[in-house]
Amino acid sequence: MSETAPKPTITLDGKCIPFEPGDTIMRAAERANLDSDIPRFCYHPGLPVAGTCRMCTVEIEKSPKLMTSCSTPATDGMIVHTQSPKVRQSRAGVMEFLLINHPLDCPVCDQAGECSLQNYNYEYGPGTSEFKEQKRIFEKAETKKLSERLTLNMNRCVHCERCVRFTESVTKTNELLMNHRGWKKELTTALEEGVFNEYQGNIADICPVGAITFNDFRFKKRVWFLKPKETICDGCSKGCSVFADEEKNIVHRYRARENKAVNGHWICDAGRVSFHRRQEPQRVVEPLLRPTGSTGLVASNWLTVLPWFAKAIAEAKKILFVLGTDTTIEEAKALQHDFPQATFRMLNGIDGINTSKDDAPVDQLLRRKDQTPNTRGLEELGFTALDGGETGYELAIYFKSGRAAARSKKLAAIEVAWGVWFSPEITDFTAVIPGLSHLEKRGSFTNCDGITQSFVPAVTPLGMASSVEKVLHALNAKSRSQSKEALHVPL
């Protein structure tokens, strides 16, 4: 019987926690989910350690001074106190120094409610200040556009330099740097064009105060109204984990959610604003039908469209079913099961991409060429790409949930658009059946690396949009009972 060597442990506030060799105290606390007791400004798990803010100092027994937990390696048998009077006194001192120059504009600041400075000041701040002089004000830099997407308010900055280290080590673009020293220390861009990387939203996310804000969300909503829902981004074949912050069934922003297997701590800017597609005014959220002899689509209802659809399916001899590569695995399987007579193809169509072989990384970090989330998942189910050689079909049904391209040329006499479509895309179709976007449904996507991720609805459907299961259930009920009343039930 071989005995594995016991893991080294440290004692954190009386709790004995194991750690991996090489861990810092902060990292060991993170592994044990005890890191919420250690406040920090400059430390971020996705960035190199700087140890400049002095907020994360802890008391280590037999050590004469307080040590920064983010940069001190844990050693076996170390006894650490994170809430001792000495530590709290040090934190109160750090807070008092930080608040000397921090403006009192929490009411206008977008970060209020999720601000580290605000939270730590409630918990550790001294509550009073010895500082009686004039606060330092950056007159010229009060609000400065760092780029089209970021706004900087230098007066709110606490000089943690997370943003600088992000551009240094994550995007490796080095646009941001700190000019001057001490009292005059100021964040500037190295070049005139400002910040130009494609991951700028993360800089606003990691800023512990409201110094850097993301323009797409700036002034839109106060964060305490928002409810974070865990979901994944459908903006490309990477499938990054995100929080969709929602209020009253409207998604207001995406934030990166940590997922070491897929996206680490970051998401790209295109993905960050991709939720707008779900609630775009151009999205078709009611059934549309082209009456015989009419040139345009007219608004209809489920009781008219579904019997028409059932009849069209029953009458057509050859059916072509084109699944956009944003269809979930579950939907694809259900449709394949319920339309055994149809020929199935998949369609990506964005930037000339047809299969996952055309997909490639755009940069060293996350972004992919394929702008749809499930190309690989559909390929693994055995679907082949639409190659344009399909002819002689009487009915073509196109299914997509808002990411894949609309079809380029007409392939059948009757064409039905099913899923998430936008008004410019649907002019040639005979009928539109509104479906759910990925934020409104449950399902799974397989990303470019072959990782299958499931998600649950973050918000409820807009308008009259309805899920695939409900439409299939209604169609099956119709064919089973041949009664019109059966269509009422599920929708």
Next chain:
Amino acid sequence: MAKVVSRKESFWDRFYIPALLIGLSVTLKHFFRSLVLGKTKTIQYPEVKREYSQRFRGRHFISIDQNKIENCTSCYLCQTVCPAECITIVAEERDPAQNPYGVAKEKKPLSFDIDALRCCFCGMCEEACPKDAIKLSRDYELATLNRDEAMYDLNYLKREVKGRG
């Protein structure tokens, strides 16, 4: 055990004239006091207004500065604290070209609606406001002819109110 109470009235009780005279004397006393001595308890309402306390909480208004720009920076604190959920704010950025205030007023309300029919006049919005923007005046005549008039929008709330009411 229930106690039986006698309800039997005497002769004088059943003879109503004395009670009637007592009541009439009270009426005549007040008639004399108000008509001859002028000591009234009521007021001639539409012509004469009742004076309420300085702290009376009536119709809302948003205070304005010397440029007639609202003091509100749409921080949503009143909307957050409102127990009746009658305040709805939509914020936007003030046009930087026409913003002499700088960062102090870079955020402004695009719309600011108060549903006075839901409001319970608790005054918590006034207490929460960090800019002393939303206030309750001493105006208590809130009757309207239709429901639309009870929805106060930003233009209406920005009206000039002397003093506190």
